[in-house]
Amino acid sequence: MPAFELNRDNFETEVYESDLPVLVDFWAPWCGPCQEVLPIVEELSAELEGRVKVCKLNVDGSKEIARKFRVMTIPTVIVFKNVEKVAEKIYPKSREEILSMLEGL
Numbered sequence: 229m230p231a232f233e234l235n236r237d238n239f240e241t242e243v244y245e246s247d248l249p250v251l252v253d254f255w256a257p258w259c260g261p262c263q264e265v266l267p268i269v270e271e272l273s274a275e276l277e278g279r280v281k282v283c284k285l286n287v288d289g290s291k292e293i294a295r296k297f298r299v300m301t302i303p304t305v306i307v308f309k310n311v312e313k314v315a316e317k318i319y320p321k322s323r324e325e326i327l328s329m330l331e332g333l
Contacts, residue, residue, distance in 0.1 A: 231273040234285040239293055246281050249309040249333045251326070253284040254299045261319055262303040268323045269305075280330060309333055 234242055234252065243250045253269045255262035266284075273282035287294040287302055297306060297313065307315040307329050315329040 231269050232281065232283040234283045234290070234293075236290045236293060239285070239290070242281070242283065243308050244311045246308075248279065248281045249307055249314075249330065250281045250283060251276075251330070252306050252308065253282075254287050254294055254297075254302050254304045254306065255284055256286060256288050256302055258288075259302050265303045265305070265320060268320070268326060272323060272326060276330075280333070305329065307333070 231253065232242065243252065251269075251272070253262075253265065255266065269282060269284060272280075276282060285293060287299065299306075301318050303319055305317050305320055305326055306313055314333070317325060317329055320326050320329075
């Protein structure tokens with residue numbers, strides 16, 4: 229299952245109203261490091277289905293959301309739970325780094 233595509237129209241509904249923790253990958257198509265992280269995010273989307281909602285947000289089309297969460301460098305992965313940001317990692321280099329953000333949720 230591919231990661232769910234977020235945008236400014238669905239962000240609040242999909243993230244804030246989710247019953248599951250939400251992992252959001254802030255990325256852009258022109259970003260080389262983002263392309264390295266993308267396969268990990270896609271893999272985790274399938275692996276964590278039903279336990280964590282895995283999403284990606286193209287910052288080029290949603291700059292205001294990136295600014296709201298002070299995303300200055302991409303890729304940045306943020307985990308939200310119950311409307312709150314609970315974990316953040318800039319340029320995670322492995323699936324283990326991303327999975328560690330979800331520990332205890």
